[in-house]
Amino acid sequence: MRMFNRVVIFGTGLIGGSLGLALKEKKLARQVIGLSRHKKNAELAKRLGAIDKVATTLEPIAGADLVILAAPINTIMEIAPKISGRLNKKCLVIDVGSTKNEIVSKLNTLIPGFVGCHPLAGSEKKGIVHAQKNIFAGSLCVITPNAKTQKSSFNKAKLLWQKLGAKILVLSPKKHDQILSFTSHLPHVIAFSLTSCIPDKFFNISSGGLKDVTRISGSDASLWSEIFLSNRQNLLRSISTFQTKLAKLKLALRQKDKRNLKKILSAAKTKRERLG
Amino acid sequence: MRMFNRVVIFGTGLIGGSLGLALKEKKLARQVIGLSRHKKNAELAKRLGAIDKVATTLEPIAGADLVILAAPINTIMEIAPKISGRLNKKCLVIDVGSTKNEIVSKLNTLIPGFVGCHPLAGSEKKGIVHAQKNIFAGSLCVITPNAKTQKSSFNKAKLLWQKLGAKILVLSPKKHDQILSFTSHLPHVIAFSLTSCIPDKFFNISSGGLKDVTRISGSDASLWSEIFLSNRQNLLRSISTFQTKLAKLKLALRQKDKRNLKKILSAAKTKRERLG
Numbered sequence: 001m002r003m004f005n006r007v008v009i010f011g012t013g014l015i016g017g018s019l020g021l022a023l024k025e026k027k028l029a030r031q032v033i034g035l036s037r038h039k040k041n042a043e044l045a046k047r048l049g050a051i052d053k054v055a056t057t058l059e060p061i062a063g064a065d066l067v068i069l070a071a072p073i074n075t076i077m078e079i080a081p082k083i084s085g086r087l088n089k090k091c092l093v094i095d096v097g098s099t100k101n102e103i104v105s106k107l108n109t110l111i112p113g114f115v116g117c118h119p120l121a122g123s124e125k126k127g128i129v130h131a132q133k134n135i136f137a138g139s140l141c142v143i144t145p146n147a148k149t150q151k152s153s154f155n156k157a158k159l160l161w162q163k164l165g166a167k168i169l170v171l172s173p174k175k176h177d178q179i180l181s182f183t184s185h186l187p188h189v190i191a192f193s194l195t196s197c198i199p200d201k202f203f204n205i206s207s208g209g210l211k212d213v214t215r216i217s218g219s220d221a222s223l224w225s226e227i228f229l230s231n232r233q234n235l236l237r238s239i240s241t242f243q244t245k246l247a248k249l250k251l252a253l254r255q256k257d258k259r260n261l262k263k264i265l266s267a268a269k270t271k272r273e274r275l276g
Numbered sequence: 277m278r279m280f281n282r283v284v285i286f287g288t289g290l291i292g293g294s295l296g297l298a299l300k301e302k303k304l305a306r307q308v309i310g311l312s313r314h315k316k317n318a319e320l321a322k323r324l325g326a327i328d329k330v331a332t333t334l335e336p337i338a339g340a341d342l343v344i345l346a347a348p349i350n351t352i353m354e355i356a357p358k359i360s361g362r363l364n365k366k367c368l369v370i371d372v373g374s375t376k377n378e379i380v381s382k383l384n385t386l387i388p389g390f391v392g393c394h395p396l397a398g399s400e401k402k403g404i405v406h407a408q409k410n411i412f413a414g415s416l417c418v419i420t421p422n423a424k425t426q427k428s429s430f431n432k433a434k435l436l437w438q439k440l441g442a443k444i445l446v447l448s449p450k451k452h453d454q455i456l457s458f459t460s461h462l463p464h465v466i467a468f469s470l471t472s473c474i475p476d477k478f479f480n481i482s483s484g485g486l487k488d489v490t491r492i493s494g495s496d497a498s499l500w501s502e503i504f505l506s507n508r509q510n511l512l513r514s515i516s517t518f519q520t521k522l523a524k525l526k527l528a529l530r531q532k533d534k535r536n537l538k539k540i541l542s543a544a545k546t547k548r549e550r551l552g
Binding site: 120121122123124139140142169179180182183184186187188189190191192193194195196197198199200202203204205206207208209210211212213214215216217218219220221222224225228229232235236238239241242243244245246249250253254256258261262264265266267268269271272273274275 | 396397398399400415416418445455456458459460462463464465466467468469470471472473474475476478479480481482483484485486487488489490491492493494495496497498500501504505508511512514515517518519520521522525526529530532534537538540541542543544545547548549550551
């Protein structure tokens with residue numbers, strides 16, 4: 001028996017589309033229905049085999065046993081009250097938003113079967129054309145229950161991600177947002193700022209290093225503005241922490257303090273090597 | 277006829293070793309001799325086929341028609357006066373250092389046949405074990421003559437890099453250092469600082485973005501301390517430029533100014549997309 005009868009995916013972009021492909025590949029759903037704010041995206045998702053059917057209204061939700069909210073944060077926040085009254089009582093609802101506290105606080109109140117999730121499997125690329133069925137295999141998925149989360153829904157969400165090949169990490173929404181402000185949102189802030197500050201005519205006189213450091217500054221501006229604002233307090237703090245470290249390195253350089261400079265670089269190198 | 281009879285490579289690490297492999301692959305040299313501060317590195321370079329012979333003294337320089345200085349900046353600066361008196365009058369001497377003003381100012385005075393070069397083909401990895409014969413193919417090599425550079429030596433250096441498959445860009449040493457302070461040294465400063473500021477226990481709760489941004493913080497601490505100090509004035513300025521951009525993004529975030537935030541991110545994205 002398939003794990004789900006009808007799955008509805010809101011947002012048939014990179015993550016939503018990849019989930020559709022993965023669900024079908026693993027035969028976890030009898031039917032996958034896709035909804036997008038831009039109808040042609042959903043139509044393309046259908047042609048690419050990520051969904052079976054394009055929906056244009058919220059009606060198919062009534063018969064769904066899994067609803068996946070794979071839209072930008074603000075869209076998730078707006079859509080939740082519109083779907084909450086239409087859901088089957090036993091329907092599992094998950095999101096894949098990059099911040100969790102704001103979303104989980106609101107959605108766990110509105111939707112009994114909601115479980116906040118964050119698969120760490122994105123890319124700077126956007127849209128259904130970059131969707132791939134295997135992006136979750138071997139990746140990390142953070143599940144962020146709060147006091148209102150139903151145990152049965154949590155277990156089902158966990159099983160789903162495991163079947164997609166993801167390793168599971170359970171964190172509170174607050175802890176998730178604190179950690180990701182350092183390991184995802186700050187690196188994006190830095191990449192955008194670095195790309196901004198390099199004079200246009202210098203940009204191509206570079207090697208692989210610059211490409212790597214700035215790759216994620218090719219990420220979608222609207223999506224990431226929402227992520228930054230949704231995790232504003234944590235991110236302001238992590239930016240400050242970074243600014244302090246950068247100022248220390250700059251001071252060592254200004255003072256021609258080679259010993260201290262080497263010490264700073266060496267500690268970073270050792271830490272980085274652990275990440276693999 | 278081979279382009280060179282005897283080539284001596286000082287420093288049989290990633291770049292020196294890759295040059296040895298490429299020279300032999302392209303049959304540009306009859307004999308390649310390697311010298312290293314650490315004899316076992318040169319011996320390994322020989323076993324890996326990057327050089328034909330290990331030298332333990334400066335003696336082989338007398339018969340060389342190409343000497344490649346592929347050592348860290350300070351070592352290049354120290355070794356130059358020791359080899360200048362031993363060189364054949366027609367010998368071409370090139371370096372591959374990451375900064376150029378300091379090196380070219382000194383070496384173009386000491387060595388008539390010197391031509392400053394910077395192949396933008398490195399990696400965060402270090403050592404002969406990571407050397408590859410094809411790292412220069414399709415890469416950019418900046419050649420940095422000054423008023424003292426001999427035209428014939430410049431032409432020979434240019435031809436050599438072209439034969440290795442590199443695209444050539446000619447810049448003054450000062451311009452090179454100004455540009456690279458933005459496109460190479462600053463990204464390294466930022467990567468080291470970012471890695472430093474992330475709490476240890478958070479580091480693995482991340483996706484590909486963090487890996488990319490911090491990859492070059494796995495670079496050698498000693499080598500990069502020397503590079504930073506050798507380009508100190510430019511780098512202090514480029515760090516300041518970055519700090520200003522970062523502060524602007526932070527302010528937009530603090531003020532919840534979504535429109536401005538999106539504008540900053542969007543401009544960076546457009547610029548980054550041009551890099552490919």
